[in-house]
Amino acid sequence: MLFGRLNHVGIAVPSMEEAQERYRALFGAGAVGEPVDLPAHGVTACFVSTGNSEIELIAPLGEASPLAAFLEKSPAGAQHHLCFEVADLPAALRALKAEGRRVLGEPRIGAHGTLVAFLHPKDMGGILTEIMEAPHAGH
Amino acid sequence: MLFGRLNHVGIAVPSMEEAQERYRALFGAGAVGEPVDLPAHGVTACFVSTGNSEIELIAPLGEASPLAAFLEKSPAGAQHHLCFEVADLPAALRALKAEGRRVLGEPRIGAHGTLVAFLHPKDMGGILTEIMEAPHAGH
Numbered sequence: 001m002l003f004g005r006l007n008h009v010g011i012a013v014p015s016m017e018e019a020q021e022r023y024r025a026l027f028g029a030g031a032v033g034e035p036v037d038l039p040a041h042g043v044t045a046c047f048v049s050t051g052n053s054e055i056e057l058i059a060p061l062g063e064a065s066p067l068a069a070f071l072e073k074s075p076a077g078a079q080h081h082l083c084f085e086v087a088d089l090p091a092a093l094r095a096l097k098a099e100g101r102r103v104l105g106e107p108r109i110g111a112h113g114t115l116v117a118f119l120h121p122k123d124m125g126g127i128l129t130e131i132m133e134a135p136h137a138g139h
Numbered sequence: 140m141l142f143g144r145l146n147h148v149g150i151a152v153p154s155m156e157e158a159q160e161r162y163r164a165l166f167g168a169g170a171v172g173e174p175v176d177l178p179a180h181g182v183t184a185c186f187v188s189t190g191n192s193e194i195e196l197i198a199p200l201g202e203a204s205p206l207a208a209f210l211e212k213s214p215a216g217a218q219h220h221l222c223f224e225v226a227d228l229p230a231a232l233r234a235l236k237a238e239g240r241r242v243l244g245e246p247r248i249g250a251h252g253t254l255v256a257f258l259h260p261k262d263m264g265g266i267l268t269e270i271m272e273a274p275h276a277g278h
Contacts, residue, residue: 003165006189009148009221011266019264025238026223028140050223052143052191063274079218084165084189099164110262125158126215127150 002092003084007112007132008047008079012067012082016059017046020075023048023057035059038068038111042066046110056111057082061086083130089115092131142223146271147186147193147219150170151206155183155198158216162187162196174198174207181205184250195222195250216225220257222269231270244276258275 013019016035024032027048034074035057037047041063048055058080060067086092093103102120110116114133120130152158155174163171165185174185174196174245181204187194199206199217209219225231241259249255253272260267 004189005149005191006145006194009145009263013264022264025141026140030140050143050150052144055145074265078265079221082218122215125150125152125161126213126217 002086002095003131005085007052007083007085007134008054008056009079009127010056010058010130011060011077012070012080013057013077013088013095014075016046016057019057019059020046023055036111037061040108041110047111061085081128081130082117083132086131087136089117089131090099090131093117096131141225141234142270143226143273145192145222146222146224146228146273147195148218149195149197149222149267149269150216151209151219152196152216153210155185155196159197162194167271175250176200179247180249186250191230220240220267220269222255222271222272223268226273228270228272229254232256237271 005066020032026027031049031067033047037044039061042061044061046057056065091106096119098101101123104118105122107115107117110130110132112135116133117128120128159171170187171190174183176183178200180195181200183200185196187196197206230247235258236242240262243257243259246254246256249271251271251274251276255269255271258268
């Protein structure tokens with residue numbers, strides 16, 4: 001067993017302000033966090049708590065944001081990725097590579113301050129999949 | 140506050156057998172349930188537990204499955220919908236309609252035996268959104 005809990009569902013949004021307003025109406029104002037710029041990822045991210053998991057609203061940041069082309073195809077917004085927790089990111093990457101799954105780029109520090117990596121959708125049933133080392137994984 | 144926990148992420152898959160094999164490798168054999176035919180929805184559904192939430196793998200069932208056209212556009216599979224729990228489905232639908240959000244069709248019994256309804260993606264930031272009355276909501 002490699003993957004643990006669903007940490008978040010990544011949703012691309014064209015306007016963070018409009019998205020925050022919608023999620024405040026649906027989940028309550030207290031569930032919607034403050035947007036944080038993640039320049040290394042080319043996105044602004046804002047987490048919404050669903051109690052058991054989170055939604056990560058992401059909007060393009062900067063000229064070279066990888067989200068721009070995605071939103072051209074889905075201008076209203078769309079589901080973008082799923083993120084699952086793993087206990088040990090380097091070990092998980094070794095196991096996934098041994099199964100022939102491709103990793104996109106190098107592991108980086110993600111929005112929660114732990115290492116994350118992305119797996120190629122073609123090896124994951126069409127789903128862009130993020131794995132993140134669980135916070136407080138204890139090593 | 141209308142919406143509660145993320146009950147599941149719906150993922151369209153072209154082959155249930157292949158998808159089950161992939162999810163067993165990633166989450167462990169015990170996390171992957173048995174497929175169940177849902178003729179009223181035109182899908183076969185199989186739930187995968189992530190501990191804190193679930194993934195609902197859905198494959199087309201029957202000639203008129205609404206998933207067939209979806210999979211033509213995304214033959215490898217893709218994220219299809221998000222499902223959030225509500226305490227009282229009729230009350231939630233009244234509130235959502237009052238906000239101008241469109242409901243697709245009539246409420247039906249879903250895979251967990253409670254009432255579910257779908258909201259139009261155009262009113263939900265491009266996300267096909269299912270709401271389901273929480274099991275054991277107590278009324």
